[in-house]
Amino acid sequence: MTEHKSKLEAVGFIGLGIMGLPMVRNLLKEGIEVLAYDLNQASLDAAIADGAKVATSAQVVAQERGIIITMLPDTPDVEAVLFGQGGVAEGLSAGKLIIDMSSISPEATVDFASRINYLDCTYLDAPVSGGEGKAITGEMTIMVGGPEDSFNRAQDAFNAMGATVSLIGTRNGDGQVCKVANQIIVGVTTCGVAEALLFAAKSGADPKMVRQALMGGAANSMILENHGQRMLDRNFDPTFRASLQRKDLGLAVDGAGKTGIYLPQATSAWQIFNACLANGDGDMDSISILKVLEQMAGYKIEETSRCRA
Numbered sequence: 557m558t559e560h561k562s563k564l565e566a567v568g569f570i571g572l573g574i575m576g577l578p579m580v581r582n583l584l585k586e587g588i589e590v591l592a593y594d595l596n597q598a599s600l601d602a603a604i605a606d607g608a609k610v611a612t613s614a615q616v617v618a619q620e621r622g623i624i625i626t627m628l629p630d631t632p633d634v635e636a637v638l639f640g641q642g643g644v645a646e647g648l649s650a651g652k653l654i655i656d657m658s659s660i661s662p663e664a665t666v667d668f669a670s671r672i673n674y675l676d677c678t679y680l681d682a683p684v685s686g687g688e689g690k691a692i693t694g695e696m697t698i699m700v701g702g703p704e705d706s707f708n709r710a711q712d713a714f715n716a717m718g719a720t721v722s723l724i725g726t727r728n729g730d731g732q733v734c735k736v737a738n739q740i741i742v743g744v745t746t747c748g749v750a751e752a753l754l755f756a757a758k759s760g761a762d763p764k765m766v767r768q769a770l771m772g773g774a775a776n777s778m779i780l781e782n783h784g785q786r787m788l789d790r791n792f793d794p795t796f797r798a799s800l801q802r803k804d805l806g807l808a809v810d811g812a813g814k815t816g817i818y819l820p821q822a823t824s825a826w827q828i829f830n831a832c833l834a835n836g837d838g839d840m841d842s843i844s845i846l847k848v849l850e851q852m853a854g855y856k857i858e859e860t861s862r863c864r865a
Contacts, residue, residue: 564588564712568621570614570637570644571658572599574794575684575691576627579657579717581606582694586716593617614638618647623713624654630803631660638668650676653706655713657698659683659739659804662732662811669702669728678706679728683735684718685742688795689782695719699738701730736811739804743825743842745779746801750846753787757857764788783843790858792840792847799838802829 566589569580576594580603583590590608593616594600600610611617614637618624624644628634634656638644644654654672656665656679669679680702690696698718700707707723714721724730752775756766767784770776786792805826812819828845835851837844850856 565623565709566591566621567713568593568611568617568624569608569627570594570617570624571627572596572603573627573629574688574796577602578688578691579625579627579696580608582691583713583716584608585694586712588713588716591617591621613642614644615642615647618644618652619649620647622652623710624652625713626654626656626658628656628658628660629800630658631664634658634660634668635664639671645672645675648672648675648677652677653680653709654678655680655682655710657682657684659735659800659807660732661807662729662736663814665701665732666727666729678703680706680710681728681731682710682714683731685735685738686718690719691717697738698722699724699731699734701725701732701734702728733811736804736808739801740808740819740822740825742779743801743805743829744821745777746783746842747825747828747845747849749777749780749784750787750843750849753784753857754846754849754853754855758853758855763857786841787843787846788857792837792844794839794841796842797839798829798832798842798844801842802826802833802838805829 564587568591570593572592572594577599580590580592584607591611592603592608593611593614604610626634626637665681672679680700682698682700684696684698686696694717696718697720698714700723704726724734753763757763770780805822808819808822809826828848831848832845
């Protein structure tokens with residue numbers, strides 16, 4: 557271990573899911589000591605195998621670490637971990653830093669930050685983008701809202717987990733606003749790619765060749781490259797669950813209503829993801845919305861592939 561790494565501030569990490577566990581592994585790789593907590597024992601065992609220490613509660617994590625990171629599915633989960641019985645708030649002392657890397661409500665984030673500040677601690681909202689793949693490689697995009705001095709304090713941890721780290725603004729909630737904007741683009745584009753491939757297949761063209769051609773033009777995107785290929789492979793194993801994409805688009809629709817604007821594309825995508833959940837695919841990958849569109853069309857892309865085989 558280098559002299560620099562020996563000086564890195566240890567962190568606590570709560571939430572070892574699809575994204576959280578690889579994020580912990582990248583912190584450890586950079587020489588940052590991690591005290592982890594999760595309700596899933598298998599996830600804790602995996603973290604231990606990679607060199608993390610584990611705690612018996614979120615409260616213990618907060619007591620023993622100066623920087624506490626949370627990576628949780630939704631707004632109620634964050635609130636429960638921060639302020640519930642045995643939660644982070646019960647273990648805090650002055651000067652500690654809470655970093656919530658979950659994707660949650662910007663409005664709730666402002667409230668959570670205020671409650672943490674009341675305890676003489678600081679708060680950053682730092683949601684991420686890039687999915688499981690970027691979490692594994694440590695190349696996530698991290699969008700941060702909160703005080704600049706706290707942002708600077710967290711730089712070593714952020715750099716271990718992300719390739720693009722941006723302080724969106726010094727107000728708490730700015731990071732979450734950026735993430736909601738990100739998810740509008742991701743959700744709408746995922747629907748667009750599914751529609752394009754379904755249109756190509758139903759019109760008689762080879763969707764694989766259509767995707768390959770589109771990747772060379774203005775329509776290219778990470779969604780077309782990665783999600784498009786997984787759609788063609790019919791690989792619906794979760795890398796980012798449809799229920800989470802639906803939740804994020806719901807935050808966009810709700811936020812738009814509160815600010816007095818209408819987001820027609822985000823609203824349409826949100827409705828398609830609602831149908832995806834109604835079909836029982838909420839725990840599958842977000843590309844499962846392809847099946848909703850196929851159901852509406854009465855046609856599956858794979859039928860074209862079998863015909864051409």
